[in-house]
Amino acid sequence: MFQNRKEGFALALPAALFIGILFLLPVGILLSEAFQLDGGWSLQGYIDFISKPLNQTVFLRTLKLGFLVAAVSAVIGYASAFCIVNLDPKSRGRIFGMVVLPLMISPVARTYAWIVILGRTGIVNDAIIGLGLSDTPIRILFTETAVFLGLLQLFLPLMIISLVSSMENLPRDAISAARVLGANWLQVFTKIILPLTKEGLVMGGTLVFTGSLTAYITPAILGGAKVLMLETLLYQKVSVSNDYVSASIIATILIAMCFGTNLLLKRIATARE
Amino acid sequence: MTEKWTSRLILGLTLIFLIGPFLIIIIAGLSAGQSLAFPPDGISLKWYLKVFEIESFRDSFILSMALAIFGTLIALALGVPAAYALNRYEIPYAETIKTIVAAPIIVPGIIVGLALLRYLVLPIGLTVTLALFFAHTALVLPYAVRVVSSSMTNLRSDMEEAAVLLGCTRLSAFFKVVLPNIKGGVLAAFILGFVTSFNQVPVSLFLSGPGVRTLPIDMLAYMEITYDPSVAALSALLAFLSVGIVFLAEKFLGFSRYV
Amino acid sequence: MSSPYILLKDLTLAYGDMVAVPKLNFSCDKGELIALLGPSGCGKTTTMRSIAGLLAPQSGQIYIDGKDVTNVPANKREIGLMFQSYALFPHLSGFENVAFGLRIKKLPEAEIVEKTNKGLDTVGLLHLANRKPSEMSGGQQQRLALARSMVMEPKVLLLDEPLSNLDARLRLEMRAELQRVQRETGITMIFVTHDQSEALALADRIVLMKDGLIEQIGTPDELYNKPTSVFAADFLGFENIFEVSNNVIIGDAGKMSLDFKSESGHLAWRPSGVKIGQGKYKAVVKSVAFAGERREYVLDAEIGVIMADVSAQKKSYKIGESLAFDLPKSEAHFIEQAS
Ligand SMILES: Nc1ncnc2c1ncn2[C@@H]1O[C@H](COP(=O)(O)OP(=O)(O)O)[C@@H](O)[C@H]1O
Numbered sequence: 008m009f010q011n012r013k014e015g016f017a018l019a020l021p022a023a024l025f026i027g028i029l030f031l032l033p034v035g036i037l038l039s040e041a042f043q044l045d046g047g048w049s050l051q052g053y054i055d056f057i058s059k060p061l062n063q064t065v066f067l068r069t070l071k072l073g074f075l076v077a078a079v080s081a082v083i084g085y086a087s088a089f090c091i092v093n094l095d096p097k098s099r100g101r102i103f104g105m106v107v108l109p110l111m112i113s114p115v116a117r118t119y120a121w122i123v124i125l126g127r128t129g130i131v132n133d134a135i136i137g138l139g140l141s142d143t144p145i146r147i148l149f150t151e152t153a154v155f156l157g158l159l160q161l162f163l164p165l166m167i168i169s170l171v172s173s174m175e176n177l178p179r180d181a182i183s184a185a186r187v188l189g190a191n192w193l194q195v196f197t198k199i200i201l202p203l204t205k206e207g208l209v210m211g212g213t214l215v216f217t218g219s220l221t222a223y224i225t226p227a228i229l230g231g232a233k234v235l236m237l238e239t240l241l242y243q244k245v246s247v248s249n250d251y252v253s254a255s256i257i258a259t260i261l262i263a264m265c266f267g268t269n270l271l272l273k274r275i276a277t278a279r280e
Numbered sequence: 281m282t283e284k285w286t287s288r289l290i291l292g293l294t295l296i297f298l299i300g301p302f303l304i305i306i307i308a309g310l311s312a313g314q315s316l317a318f319p320p321d322g323i324s325l326k327w328y329l330k331v332f333e334i335e336s337f338r339d340s341f342i343l344s345m346a347l348a349i350f351g352t353l354i355a356l357a358l359g360v361p362a363a364y365a366l367n368r369y370e371i372p373y374a375e376t377i378k379t380i381v382a383a384p385i386i387v388p389g390i391i392v393g394l395a396l397l398r399y400l401v402l403p404i405g406l407t408v409t410l411a412l413f414f415a416h417t418a419l420v421l422p423y424a425v426r427v428v429s430s431s432m433t434n435l436r437s438d439m440e441e442a443a444v445l446l447g448c449t450r451l452s453a454f455f456k457v458v459l460p461n462i463k464g465g466v467l468a469a470f471i472l473g474f475v476t477s478f479n480q481v482p483v484s485l486f487l488s489g490p491g492v493r494t495l496p497i498d499m500l501a502y503m504e505i506t507y508d509p510s511v512a513a514l515s516a517l518l519a520f521l522s523v524g525i526v527f528l529a530e531k532f533l534g535f536s537r538y539v
Numbered sequence: 540m541s542s543p544y545i546l547l548k549d550l551t552l553a554y555g556d557m558v559a560v561p562k563l564n565f566s567c568d569k570g571e572l573i574a575l576l577g578p579s580g581c582g583k584t585t586t587m588r589s590i591a592g593l594l595a596p597q598s599g600q601i602y603i604d605g606k607d608v609t610n611v612p613a614n615k616r617e618i619g620l621m622f623q624s625y626a627l628f629p630h631l632s633g634f635e636n637v638a639f640g641l642r643i644k645k646l647p648e649a650e651i652v653e654k655t656n657k658g659l660d661t662v663g664l665l666h667l668a669n670r671k672p673s674e675m676s677g678g679q680q681q682r683l684a685l686a687r688s689m690v691m692e693p694k695v696l697l698l699d700e701p702l703s704n705l706d707a708r709l710r711l712e713m714r715a716e717l718q719r720v721q722r723e724t725g726i727t728m729i730f731v732t733h734d735q736s737e738a739l740a741l742a743d744r745i746v747l748m749k750d751g752l753i754e755q756i757g758t759p760d761e762l763y764n765k766p767t768s769v770f771a772a773d774f775l776g777f778e779n780i781f782e783v784s785n786n787v788i789i790g791d792a793g794k795m796s797l798d799f800k801s802e803s804g805h806l807a808w809r810p811s812g813v814k815i816g817q818g819k820y821k822a823v824v825k826s827v828a829f830a831g832e833r834r835e836y837v838l839d840a841e842i843g844v845i846m847a848d849v850s851a852q853k854k855s856y857k858i859g860e861s862l863a864f865d866l867p868k869s870e871a872h873f874i875e876q877a878s
């Protein structure tokens with residue numbers, strides 16, 4: 008550690024100022040706007056916003072999809088991560104690379120693929136008609152299912168990465184020992200794996216949940232105007248109805264949910280049994 | 281043995297779910313027909329070639345490239361000194377500075393775009409391009425600080441002191457001794473920042489004006505007009521580009537250890 | 540009388556509010572080899588860093604060669620420091636590591652090559668000039684660090700625990716190496732150690748430190764034979780130290796009368812000074828360890844624990860056996876310090 012506090016401060020200051028002035032300041036003003044009505048501070052904007060049924064639907068849907076995506080990705084994530092850490096080092100690196108790869112690809116491209124899969128003439132509908140399950144194509148695109156699938160594909164890698172890195176510290180012997188002592192796999196999971204990988208689960212869960220809450224492209228492309236989520240609703244408020252107050256309110260709700268999730272899950276992760 | 285096959289099945293299905301869609305758009309882009317379909321109506325390269333003829337794609341590609349390159353460079357210019365200071369110096373308000381610098385990761389991008397539009401572009405008359413540039417730089421900065429920091433923690437600070445005792449100033453010690461030893465981390469930060477910026481959508485959503493659109497936004501706009509296979513072809517090309525960059529970075533840098 | 544080459548005057552060193560070294564005063568002559576000895580955490584590294592200019596003192600002055608260098612920045616002080624971790628530059632070859640400072644000085648290339656090669660040769664590393672530090676052994680890395688400091692021809696060479704990262708055999712080798720380099724160049728050296736035998740073997744003078752204060756300064760002979768405080772005596776191997784008052788030894792467990800006259804203060808015996816098998820005191824063997832030439836006993840006596848080590852040739856005692864022992868006057872070292 009160097010002693011010259013001024014020198015160090017001067018080195019760190021430009022980055023902090025850049026973000027503080029060009030990023031946090033405008034965002035802060037935007038958020039404060041949601042608490043202002045007729046020149047005074049007020050929560051009236053929120054009360055009006057929440058009292059509209061459409062807004063309630065969108066809010067609850069956003070939460071629901073966030074939970075679902077986080078929960079399903081946790082299940083798939085545990086299964087995949089457990090398989091990955093038990094591979095030999097070489098194939099492990101390769102498989103892990105393939106899991107990470109989608110993160111580097113444009114989310115537009117990642118979401119666009121689902122149009123080809125779920126559209127009226129997409130693979131799934133071809134299969135359904137081919138198998139005689141239905142005469143006419145059924146609508147999958149612009150449903151919650153489509154948004155769910157899109158979000159799951161987008162964020163599953165984050166869950167797998169978090170779980171793999173926390174499982175790397177899992178003592179392999181503990182599992183064998185528990186098996187020898189007669190524990191079944193469910194017991195092994197709840198008594199050993201889960202407690203020891205709690206941090207990874209919480210970290211992955213936070214990333215996936217907040218990621219789903221704040222995703223724009225997926226609900227925009229796969230949900231459209233029929234399956235609005237908070238982000239797409241915010242976009243609509245601004246670009247269609249020029250309603251900046253509602254936009255600020257949605258922004259505040261989104262940020263509050265993200266920070267809330269971060270704090271809550273961090274608390275859970277560090278809680279002692 | 282059944283365990284081994286169960287494991288393969290699980291991983292196989294997961295990978296099909298994660299990667300399969302890309303294979304599908306690559307193939308869908310090869311269509312010879314007029315509409316997006318899988319399997320495609322015949323095979324041709326015409327949509328892949330058409331992508332290059334669409335003028336707005338060309339312009340937005342250049343803008344996205346410029347934002348990604350210069351935004352990330354500026355982010356590094358700000359982030360490397362900050363990472364160095366946070367690692368090496370006892371500085372006042374270190375925790376506050378860390379929180380501020382990490383903030384762009386947590387704040388949803390769409391809000392940032394909106395905030396910059398409302399309070400920098402509209403009232404002050406900042407150009408949309410400049411606002412985009414600020415937003416992308418801010419967005420990449422946390423990653424730059426984090427990646428560079430992690431490559432610096434393994435580097436003991438007495439190396440710089442040794443250089444100083446051999447006659448260097450603190451600044452020249454940084455360039456002669458620290459930088460050569462973290463250049464892998466800096467390059468990794470550049471690549472990560474580049475990819476993050478290039479693929480960014482929500483931040484840029486509200487920051488577009490006449491003739492100023494990032495490529496992903498332009499693709500979204502194009503999709504609203506038509507579902508022809510050109511967006512599939514372009515998506516496939518972009519996927520190849522990212523994968524290629526990351527592949528090279530992994531091969532020469534061991535990129536994944538920095539991410 | 541010439542002024543001292545290095546002079547530390549009322550030097551106070553602190554980390555924030557925590558004072559690590561209060562009011563240190565010390566001086567040494569040109570060409571001396573000084574050992575800073577003391578337990579871990581007593582402020583040795585802190586003192587070195589301030590001499591080198593890496594840590595600004597809270598108050599006090601540092602003079603080198605008659606000049607006040609307190610406010611001279613580290614890169615202008617012309618002081619070499621060999622770090623405990625060596626602090627070699629991992630991205631540079633052995634040659635470039637040594638040439639580093641010469642290049643900063645912007646010497647002509649021919650001179651850089653000549654000096655660097657000579658420096659490498661002096662420490663026997665010329666054949667490894669093209670290797671990176673990571674491709675060298677611990678001992679080679681250390682000699683590289685030594686060469687890197689020495690080619691700069693510093694006014695003073697400071698070495699922080701130069702031998703503590705080496706295994707026993709290499710440590711002896713490096714000890715000889717340091718002595719040789721110092722003798723050949725006549726450079727003023729200050730080295731830090733927490734190992735008394737290292738300090739005794741190498742130094743012209745030893746500075747013994749405790750809690751940031753100098754406990755005693757003297758030649759190895761003086762420190763070894765005439766420690767002036769209980770702490771110094773304990774640190775230099777007097778393992779049996781007792782308070783004495785009115786010719787009675789006052790130990791942790793009880794009292795015993797002395798069979799010779801002594802002033803009040805402390806008396807100390809090395810384990811080798813304790814006689815076993817005869818004498819007026821009684822003890823029970825608590826443990827015994829065989830160490831080749833010697834046998835090391837821990838005895839349970841009336842005044843407390845006594846450490847004794849005697850020739851392995853002599854009669855041996857088992858654990859639990861009673862024996863007679865003596866604390867002879869001839870081996871006793873008197874310390875004036877009261878409790
Ligand atoms: N960077 C630092 N910040 C705060 N206290 C320190 C620092 N370095 C050392 N100290 C404290 O100063 C005292 C002296 O340390 P040091 O000089 O390293 O001891 P030595 O080298 O004799 O083992 C110790 O109590 C140590 O905890």
Ligand SMILES: [Mg+2]
Nearest residue numbers: 580583584585
């Ligand atoms: Mg030390």
